[in-house]
Amino acid sequence: MAILLCRVDDRLIHGQVVVGWGAQLRLAFIAVIDDELSDSGWEQDLYRAGLPDGLEARFVNVDDAVELIPQWNDSNESGCLLTRDLATMRRLAERQVLDGIDVNLGGLHDAPGRERVLPYLFLSDADLQELRRLSRTGVRVNAQDVPSARKIGLDELLGPTST
Amino acid sequence: MNKDVQGILVGHGRLAEGMLNAVEEITGSREGLYPIDNSGLTPEALEERLSEVAGGGPSVVFVDLPSGSCAFAARRLQHRRTDMAVVCGVNLPLLLDFMFHRSLTLDEIVERLRTHIGVSIEHSNGDSAVPGR
Numbered sequence: 622m623a624i625l626l627c628r629v630d631d632r633l634i635h636g637q638v639v640v641g642w643g644a645q646l647r648l649a650f651i652a653v654i655d656d657e658l659s660d661s662g663w664e665q666d667l668y669r670a671g672l673p674d675g676l677e678a679r680f681v682n683v684d685d686a687v688e689l690i691p692q693w694n695d696s697n698e699s700g701c702l703l704t705r706d707l708a709t710m711r712r713l714a715e716r717q718v719l720d721g722i723d724v725n726l727g728g729l730h731d732a733p734g735r736e737r738v739l740p741y742l743f744l745s746d747a748d749l750q751e752l753r754r755l756s757r758t759g760v761r762v763n764a765q766d767v768p769s770a771r772k773i774g775l776d777e778l779l780g781p782t783s784t
Numbered sequence: 785m786n787k788d789v790q791g792i793l794v795g796h797g798r799l800a801e802g803m804l805n806a807v808e809e810i811t812g813s814r815e816g817l818y819p820i821d822n823s824g825l826t827p828e829a830l831e832e833r834l835s836e837v838a839g840g841g842p843s844v845v846f847v848d849l850p851s852g853s854c855a856f857a858a859r860r861l862q863h864r865r866t867d868m869a870v871v872c873g874v875n876l877p878l879l880l881d882f883m884f885h886r887s888l889t890l891d892e893i894v895e896r897l898r899t900h901i902g903v904s905i906e907h908s909n910g911d912s913a914v915p916g917r
Contacts, residue, residue, distance in 0.1 A: 631826050636796055636852035667859040671850035671872065730826040740824070 624694050626701040627719060629710050630727040633658075633703050634668045634678060637727065641767045642701065643676060649698040650677040654686040654709055683712050690718040707751035714758035724755065726764040726778075738778060741766040752779070788886040789893055792837055793846045793874060794820045794830075794854040807879055816886050817879075822854050830857040842867040842890040844882060844897070846874035869894045877902030 625646045630638065633653055642648070658664055659682040669678050681689060686702075690713070693700050702722075704710045707729075713719055728741045735743035742764055744752070756762055756775055764773040793800040800819035808814045818837050822830050834845065834857055845862070847854040850872035858870045867890060871878070881900045885893060906912045 632853040632856075633827075634851060635856065636849045639851040640849065663863065664860075667856055667863070670859065671852070671855050673851065730829070731824055732826055732829070 623696045623698055623700055624690070624702055624722055625699050626725060627710075627722045628701065628725040628727040629704050629707055629729065631705050631729050633705055634672070637767055638701065638703065639672065639676065643673075645768045646701070647699055648676060648701050650679055650693075650700040651703060652679040652681060652686070652689070652693065652700055653703045653705075654681060654683060654713060655705055656682045656709075659685070683709060683716075686713060687716045687718050694722075707748055707755060711751050711755040711758070714755055714760045717758075719758075719760050723761045723763060726762065727766055739764055739766075739773070742778075749779070787841070788816055789842045789844060789888070789890055790838070791817045791844050791846060791879070791882050791886070792820060792834065793817065793879070794822065794834060794858060795848045795874070796822055796852060796854065798823075799848055803874070803876060803879060806876055807883060810876075810880065811883060813883075817883065820854075822852075822857075825853075827853060827857060827860075830854070831860050834858060834861050838865075838868065844869045844871060844890070844893060846871045846879060846882075848872075848874060869897075871897060873901075875902045 626642055634651055638651065659680045665680045672678055710724055726742055729743055729748065731743045734745040737743050762775045764778055793803055798821060800821055804814050804817055804819045807817060820833055820837060825833065830853060838861065845858040845868060847858055847870065849855060855870065855872050862868045862870050869890060878897060878901060882893065882897065885896055888896065904912065904914045
């Protein structure tokens with residue numbers, strides 16, 4: 622499978638993804654799925670500026686991602702999908718392009734209305750609703766910030782009645 | 785009014801405070817240098833914190849990883865300003881050189897940092913190199 626990591630992380634491309642996961646999984650590309658960023662050339666340049674050689678960043682909106690994810694998954698390149706929020710990942714899952722792919726909760730940081738669930742995971746009521754909707758699409762969801770950390774399943778995270 | 789260029793160090797974990805602690809141990813001062821840790825901060829919160837610390841004066845923002853959240857927050861803020869330089873891959877010699885030349889203009893400091901990157905590699909077989917020279 623070419624998509625080796627499918628991650629919700631409000632920092633998008635950053636150290637844990639590029640160095641922590643990127644080196645371990647030998648990623649060739651990181652695909653940021655974000656309607657706003659896909660339309661902002663200067664912000665894309667900021668993210669591309671710091672990438673190591675051999676790692677490509679792609680920025681696409683949800684509609685284009687629905688077309689591209691199956692192609693990426695069939696390619697020989699190893700890649701990572703990133704969304705900055707749960708809603709975007711849920712939209713992808715509802716369009717059935719994440720079947721068979723685990724969703725990794727890698728970083729949603731503290732903000733007004735959010736409560737701490739893990740050191741790297743803070744969730745609001747709206748986030749919890751999105752998480753339940755995401756889980757109901759059938760994808761497996763777990764939390765893990767870096768490869769060496771323990772993978773925590775949704776039941777453990779939110780309780781066995783989480784879905 | 786002090787118009788020296790200020791240095792803001794933004795890093796992962798406790799790197800920023802740790803490096804400024806080392807600067808203070810060596811020079812006896814950390815004047816004009818400010819640490820920010822990225823721990824637990826959203827990208828928006830980190831950029832806001834950086835903006836608060838930078839204030840209105842000329843600044844050099846030192847960050848650790850070129851592809852990290854600290855670098856992206858710095859570049860985003862830099863996009864809105866004309867008096868800010870971002871240095872990725874900070875190290876102690878670089879920071880110390882900046883510390884002693886803060887009274888130069890921002891342009892002069894940037895030029896200086898480009899030729900004083902503070903890194904050398906010395907192999908036991910006798911091969912030595914100073915990258916960038």
